[in-house]
Each structure stands twice: as C-alpha cells, then as structure tokens.
Amino acid sequence: MTKTDLTHDASATSWVEGADGHAHFPVQNLPLGIFSTGMKSKRGGVAIGDFVLDITAITDELGSVPSEAARLTESGDLNGLFAKGRGHASMLREELFKLLTDEDKREAIEPHLHAADSVALHVPFTVHDYTDFYTGIHHAVNIGSLFRPDNPLLPNYKYVPIGYHGRSSSIRASGVEVKRPSGQKKPAEEGGEPGFGPSERVDYELEMAIWVGRGNDLGDPIPVTEAEDHIAGISILNDWSARDIQAWEYQPLGPFLAKNFHSSVSPWVVTMDALAPFRTDQPARPDGDPEPLPYLKHDSADAAFGITMEVLITTPRMRQKGDAPHRLSKGPMTAMYWTAAQLIAHHSVGGCNLQTGDLLGTGTLTSGEHGGEGSLIELTEGGKKCISLPNGEERKFLQDGDEVIMTAYAERDGFARIGLGECRATIRG
Structure with missing residues (x-):
C-alpha cells in the first residue's frame, strides 16, 4: 500500500x-x-x-x-x-x-x-491487450432496466467482475478525431432484414483506464493483496459506443463493431504514488449483497480512489459563438462496484498472463444520482427524450462536429489538488 x-x-x-x-x-x-x-x-x-x-x-x-x-x-x-x-x-x-x-x-x-x-x-504505452469491465453498478442497473425492467442485473453481477476482451488496435490518444462507424442495425420490424449504414446513435462512455505495470507469468495468478504492485497508474478513458449497431449484434457474445471503431485515452498516467493521499474506502455494499469470494477480498478498506469525473460537450454552433463547454454529468470513481485491485486479481485468477501496458477499462461509471449519468443513453432514457443545451440545441446522441471532453481530479483537505488532464475528441462523419 x-x-x-x-x-x-x-x-x-x-x-x-x-x-x-x-x-x-x-x-x-x-x-x-x-x-x-x-x-x-x-x-x-x-x-x-x-x-x-x-x-x-x-x-x-x-x-x-x-x-x-x-x-x-x-x-x-x-x-x-x-x-x-x-x-x-x-x-x-x-x-x-x-x-x-x-x-x-x-x-x-x-x-x-x-x-x-x-x-x-501520444498513447503512453504500447498496448498489447485491452479488457473492458462493467464495474459501474448504477450504469449496469440503468442499462439493464431499459431491456429487463423487472430484473436489470443478471445474477452473476455481484459475484464476478464482468468483462470482455476488446481490441487494442483502435485505442488513440486524446484529440484524435472519431470517425462515425457504420454497421448493421436492427430490422425496423420483426422478421425484417437488418439495415446498414452510419450509426445514428453514437454515444460516449465515461470510464477510467487502469494501466498494467509489471505483468505475471502464464498460469501464475496475482493475489488481490499484491495486485496494486502490478498497476502503473490511471488515465481517463472514453470507450465510444454505437448504440444502434450494438442493439442488433450484442447477442449472444456482446458488442463487436459497436465498440471496436475507437477508444480515446488521456495521455498522462497518474501514478499510484501520486494518488496515495486520495485513497478512500470502497463503498459499503448494500444490505443483502454477497461478500466477495476469498480471492477478491481486500485486507484493508481504503482500496478505492476519491476521484471526481466530469463530462462536457461543445457543438459546432457553441464553438462558433464562443460559448463555454456545457457539463453533462459529474460523478465519483467510487461508483465502481469492484476496485482496480480486484479487477487485476480476477483477470489473472484463471492463469491469464497480464503484460506491461495492458489496458483495463472500468466500464461506464454512473453516480446513481441525477446528473451523474456516464452516457447519453442513460441521460436520454434510451433516446426517448432530448437533452437541452444552454443555446437551445437538443441532443439525443452525438452529431457530427460535437466534441466530448472528459476530465477528472482528486481533492482532499491538507493536500494539493491533482488532476488527470483531459480526454477529448470530436465526432466526424
């Protein structure tokens, strides 16, 4: 520690x-x-x-x-x-x-x-492998409620850190433009043919990037008590998503083209040493939630980090008029149901060898309170309502020319505030 x-x-x-x-x-x-x-x-x-x-x-x-x-x-x-x-x-x-x-x-x-x-x-590491987790429980509930209103969380969620291996080839540094992806979309009516074309529901996802430092040998799991020794530091991650493409392709194996077109990462790695003053207790699990299995149990409480995260947007019209970016949401990194150390321990428990520069995404982090949603699909309730911007523009999902800016910082009495900088990118057709 x-x-x-x-x-x-x-x-x-x-x-x-x-x-x-x-x-x-x-x-x-x-x-x-x-x-x-x-x-x-x-x-x-x-x-x-x-x-x-x-x-x-x-x-x-x-x-x-x-x-x-x-x-x-x-x-x-x-x-x-x-x-x-x-x-x-x-x-x-x-x-x-x-x-x-x-x-x-x-x-x-x-x-x-x-x-x-x-x-x-530039991207700070040569990234050999990328794994996207799903640790934001409030996000998981919100998304699950859109598809399974009576049972938003699947039964394994509170036992196992959910994740999938993504791709590393399309990770880019903050500032690199994002080309709107194309793909198949759900048929307009039951039994119909799927459509194809540019995504009309491009979304951002507010995440944190956990960088693997020293790796482990194949077949040699990393104990949760030693996991932080294998973390180089953290950055901000925007794991862009094409919601209309995802809705058609995600069963049975999860998202594919909806996620592999681009992920943006902030360029600065804030080390575990710099974060030492901002350690905080992992939020207590609600009554009735299961205890983590032994291989995921921490030996101390302060395994989380007191980091505040924000998402802002500027549109072409806003920039033309000189308007300030508009904040869409704000929330804490402690929205993670599982800690960074638990993600390392779980990823390696089956014997997977993590490598230096591997990137673990936390998954979308939503605070659980209004104004803390980590994605547009949550803010717009699945695209059912519009977000009104201060200049009168409205959005359900991102339009060409929109720029998303993510930022994060840590504050605590008695210590200097530190930040992670910005992760920003503009959508282009």
Missing part, C-alpha cells in the same frame, strides 16, 4: 511558472507520458503546470536508478520503465520532485521544458 511522503507536501512550491496551484499538474502530481516535438522522435515526459519536461534530456542530473528509469522511455513508450515494477518510476518521481522544487536546479532543468500546447502527446 503506497503511503504519503515528502512529494505530497501541500506547502511545496516549484520554480516552474504556473505550476503552483495548477488545476491538474502541480509538482505533487508529476504524471508520466509520451510526447514528441517537431522532427524528434517520441520519448518520455512529465507534466508540470502548463509544460512538459523531457526526462530523457536530464539524465545527467539524475541519480543512477532514476537516470536508468528515464532512459527506459527513450523507446517511445512507458513499457520498459514499468516492466521494472513500480520502484523505478517511484524513485524517478521523487527525484524529479526535488529538482523541480530546488531553485538551484532551475538553470540545468528549465531548457528542457516545452510548452504543453507546442508538443504532440
């Missing part, structure tokens, strides 16, 4: 302009990512305020292990670094904290800062 240390000191200040009090990236955060500039190849960086620090360029200022850690990102992904386990990344973060809070180090480090808006940010 990661504990707080000097890197979480709320009174610590950085010489980097604008870093102190930054909404997402103060010196107490220091998330890792992959960036590129001009003709230079992709390499590792750290977000600090409105800048990106090239960690591969300052290895002479680092100690032996942190220097090795930084060099492991020269390959253009974070896989090599986190394959070493969390120790290398932890030591790198601590040394970067010291450099960025020491005015005497400014002359050596400052030339290697790049304005964040001048660099390209």
Whole structure:
C-alpha cells in the first residue's frame, strides 16, 4: 500500500511558472507520458503546470536508478520503465520532485521544458491487450432496466467482475478525431432484414483506464493483496459506443463493431504514488449483497480512489459563438462496484498472463444520482427524450462536429489538488 511522503507536501512550491496551484499538474502530481516535438522522435515526459519536461534530456542530473528509469522511455513508450515494477518510476518521481522544487536546479532543468500546447502527446504505452469491465453498478442497473425492467442485473453481477476482451488496435490518444462507424442495425420490424449504414446513435462512455505495470507469468495468478504492485497508474478513458449497431449484434457474445471503431485515452498516467493521499474506502455494499469470494477480498478498506469525473460537450454552433463547454454529468470513481485491485486479481485468477501496458477499462461509471449519468443513453432514457443545451440545441446522441471532453481530479483537505488532464475528441462523419 503506497503511503504519503515528502512529494505530497501541500506547502511545496516549484520554480516552474504556473505550476503552483495548477488545476491538474502541480509538482505533487508529476504524471508520466509520451510526447514528441517537431522532427524528434517520441520519448518520455512529465507534466508540470502548463509544460512538459523531457526526462530523457536530464539524465545527467539524475541519480543512477532514476537516470536508468528515464532512459527506459527513450523507446517511445512507458513499457520498459514499468516492466521494472513500480520502484523505478517511484524513485524517478521523487527525484524529479526535488529538482523541480530546488531553485538551484532551475538553470540545468528549465531548457528542457516545452510548452504543453507546442508538443504532440501520444498513447503512453504500447498496448498489447485491452479488457473492458462493467464495474459501474448504477450504469449496469440503468442499462439493464431499459431491456429487463423487472430484473436489470443478471445474477452473476455481484459475484464476478464482468468483462470482455476488446481490441487494442483502435485505442488513440486524446484529440484524435472519431470517425462515425457504420454497421448493421436492427430490422425496423420483426422478421425484417437488418439495415446498414452510419450509426445514428453514437454515444460516449465515461470510464477510467487502469494501466498494467509489471505483468505475471502464464498460469501464475496475482493475489488481490499484491495486485496494486502490478498497476502503473490511471488515465481517463472514453470507450465510444454505437448504440444502434450494438442493439442488433450484442447477442449472444456482446458488442463487436459497436465498440471496436475507437477508444480515446488521456495521455498522462497518474501514478499510484501520486494518488496515495486520495485513497478512500470502497463503498459499503448494500444490505443483502454477497461478500466477495476469498480471492477478491481486500485486507484493508481504503482500496478505492476519491476521484471526481466530469463530462462536457461543445457543438459546432457553441464553438462558433464562443460559448463555454456545457457539463453533462459529474460523478465519483467510487461508483465502481469492484476496485482496480480486484479487477487485476480476477483477470489473472484463471492463469491469464497480464503484460506491461495492458489496458483495463472500468466500464461506464454512473453516480446513481441525477446528473451523474456516464452516457447519453442513460441521460436520454434510451433516446426517448432530448437533452437541452444552454443555446437551445437538443441532443439525443452525438452529431457530427460535437466534441466530448472528459476530465477528472482528486481533492482532499491538507493536500494539493491533482488532476488527470483531459480526454477529448470530436465526432466526424
């Protein structure tokens, strides 16, 4: 279990302009990512305020292990670094904290800062495998109620973390446009032929990405008590969905074309070390719910994270008029029925070998309260009603030119607020 240390000191200040009090990236955060500039190849960086620090360029200022850690990102992904386990990344973060809070180090480090808006940010890992879970119980109830009003949750839901292996080829970094998918759609009448064409019910899904750090050998399960040692960190995930295509294809094996066209991920990996002050108890299960089976039982309560998540939208008309993005929903990451550690333990309990850079999606996270819905299909009650935007526009599902912006942050008295940045993308026909 990661504990707080000097890197979480709320009174610590950085010489980097604008870093102190930054909404997402103060010196107490220091998330890792992959960036590129001009003709230079992709390499590792750290977000600090409105800048990106090239960690591969300052290895002479680092100690032996942190220097090795930084060099492991020269390959253009974070896989090599986190394959070493969390120790290398932890030591790198601590040394970067010291450099960025020491005015005497400014002359050596400052030339290697790049304005964040001048660099390209990339998917932080080479992703070999992607698994989408279904941990948002309020979302599961809402969706189940649309199809099975009398029995929205299937009997296995509260016993087993539900998930399916997706695809890794269509994962893209925040900012990459999403092409509206085409596919078969449910026949207009019973016994009719299915239609085919562009999806008319493109939706977003508010999720979190859990990145696998050190993997495990085939046939060697990861105990839930050790699972967090195998987590590199978290990002924001928008696992886009084509609801009309999904309604026709999902039986008997679940969604296919409705999900494989694009998933957007925020580019910064907020590490387990940075999240240490924001650990919180996993919400108590309602009376009557079963206890987790022994292989899924935690040995401590604070296995969840106090992170707030938001979804906003801008339309072409809003951007043309200079209107601010409109918030559609807001809710907590604690809407997960299962914790990140439980997902790792369950995924590997049958012997599956997780690999560094594997991505686990939490599934859509809905708060359970009005205004906390994690998707449009919930907000519109299956497309039965419209959402009214402040400028008078209405939406049931996303139209071409609409941009969805997801953001997330963690706050707690006595500690500096940290954020995960943004995950945004625009729908194109």
